[in-house]
């Protein structure tokens with residue numbers, strides 16, 4: 020792997036920063052170079068929040084529009100808003116219930132650009148397990164199941180274990196693992212097609 | 213391999229300061245600088261150092277304190293956001309003349325965009341204005357090194373040095389190699405020298421001359437500061453175009469050139485742009501037919517280049533004069549310039565027509581809003597209800613978001629809620645117009661620069677209601693303590709100075725404290741305050757709306773949680789959505805009425821008081 024650019028987008032309060040940290044730390048544990056850029060301040064009060072994460076030998080922390088390989092979005096509208104970051108052939112993983120909701124123009128754009136789009140109801144999954152605010156971990160788990168992820172699921176899991184405060188460790192891992200299972204199931208399915 | 217840890221840029225700066233033996237660090241929080249001091253505190257604790265830290269009450273106070281430390285021979289730093297340096301400017305200008313004994317670095321973090329500031333001002337221009345050297349790092353690792361370099365330079369030349377990391381350095385994350393942090397045991401000493409430390413104008417003239425000599429020497433030093441000021445020209449070769457860049461834009465340019473494999477375009481990096489390295493720049497200019505200057509946020513390097521015919525940049529209209537130079541923008545600028553000079557352009561950007569696509573989607577704009585349960589929301593609601601025709605002057609903090617609630621008409625700078633209120637009062641009173649005015653200011657902002665304005669307003673008999681929104685923290689910048697709490701930066705105990713005492717000390721006779729969650733009582737109180745303001749024997753009325761921030765005091769801010777729901781009595785008037793704007797209340801299209809998002813709801817129960825139909829009830 021040479022360089023890999025991530026965009027993580029969502030709304031202030033959804034845990035975008037934590038998700039970025041987990042990916043960055045896991046990459047570092049693998050001996051990879053990282054550079055990330057975060058949103059702090061006013062936007063954290065519920066505004067649009069975008070994190071940039073670059074893995075590989077890069078100088079700047081920002082991902083140039085049109086050069087993100089992977090877009091992880093915790094909110095459907097924020098996913099669309101961040102679409103200009105995604106490069107042709109890139110992949111979008113979005114926290115949203117079903118692909119029927121996707122807007123037509125978006126689908127045809129993504130097809131034309133040979134982008135992959137995967138939907139996963141991360142909020143529902145987190146809610147089912149009793150921690151509605153942990154959708155970030157469910158989506159991360161889901162993403163880790165696909166070959167797009169340069170970081171294996173068990174390594175991300177280990178970082179979550181280390182980075183979670185004591186009282187959330189167990190539930191965080193459970194939610195991450197549930198996301199990972201769902202992702203693995205979907206991967207098997209698509210492989211069968 | 214050495215042990216590596218991921219650091220936020222602000223953490224890297226903290227690390228660099230301590231590695232360089234910094235003994236005193238002062239700061240006033242402000243995005244994007246706020247994390248520097250907490251990171252210093254964390255490292256001081258983990259490495260068992262004895263560095264003195266303080267949250268100062270404002271930036272000028274922070275700088276004066278750090279300056280005194282440097283005058284007593286220590287190594288000191290003070291940290292702030294770029295507009296904070298305006299507050300500290302008085303101190304900076306004079307400190308430049310007086311110089312230091314130990315090392316003094318002023319860290320002023322810029323916010324091109326702006327993302328979380330009232331201006332996009334360029335700290336490098338402030339440094340030029342004050343005549344002190346400035347360093348401009350391009351990533352966290354370089355910021356760490358430059359923090360040390362700044363202290364070394366400062367000590368060697370006895371001059372304050374400015375470090376200006378931009379937001380993309382402060383809030384970048386990078387892995388840094390850790391090494392032992394040495395202890396600095398240097399002791400304080402003060403050599404009396406009134407002609408310097410208390411210089412009269414006659415001596416100021418001499419100090420100015422000395423300062424100019426220092427700058428000349430440092431400029432030459434910057435010519436050969438090969439680690440941070442360098443180019444990749446091949447000697448003897450002439451280039452059609454070269455790029456001159458510093459700080460974050462340098463990293464962006466470097467990435468673009470390496471991705472595009474364009475070694476035909478030389479780059480001069482200026483990480484230490486002032487005092488300007490004249491010789492280095494001249495060499496570069498001579499080897500290039502044209503140079504494109506890419507710098508943030510204003511024009512500093514560009515101004516210093518003498519041969520104007522060669523220079524492309526902001527002044528020539530090639531680079532946008534406002535906004536952040538994000539990579540796609542730099543890409544566009546470079547591509548355009550290359551093509552205009554008949555050179556090969558850059559390759560496909562990889563960006564489809566997604567920008568137009570997104571525009572056409574008309575996505576809902578996600579404005580920042582006050583949190584569910586935020587006490588400020590209740591305050592603003594009560595204020596508008598009680599004084600609908602008032603001018604609402606306000607200030608800087610989370611509560612600026614009272615804009616969305618129609619409770620904020622002005623926000624000029626720190627403390628201006630009060631000074632603009634008195635200004636408005638006198639402007640209208642002069643015309644015999646009785647204009648109600650309600651000012652809102654946060655607790656931390658009041659301690660920062662509210663008191664001076666309040667003294668002035670009382671002294672000059674202005675009349676308005678001042679509501680101090682006391683949420684017991686500096687919320688917007690990350691929950692730093694205030695003087696009202698008596699908790700210091702390192703969590704040790706300081707003396708608590710209650711707002712009531714400060715307000716009384718400013719000459720206010722009407723001081724009432726209320727919990728804004730009780731909207732009805734707050735409305736009554738504001739009306740009472742309004743009567744007092746109008747009374748010929750009255751004056752300025754101060755209401756302290758005291759309720760803890762629900763984020764800073766997650767477990768205690770709402771002692772009695774109230775689960776709420778919306779009944780069929782809801783007539784879909786949207787009053788609560790428009791005027792109260794709690795993110796937990798939303799319009800449920802299937803139910804055809806307002807509903808509560810229980811996942812977001814903080815269970816403060818305040819909304820029960822505001823529905824005109826009584827449709828919001830406790831379960």
Ligand code: SF4
Pocket residue numbers: 064581582583585586587588610611683687688761762763764
């Ligand atoms: S952080 Fe605190 S003060 Fe700021 S909006 Fe949220 S509740 Fe209000």
Ligand code: SF4
Pocket residue numbers: 584585774776794795796797808812813814815816817818819820
């Ligand atoms: S109780 Fe009402 S005002 Fe309080 S957070 Fe819930 S919906 Fe918002």
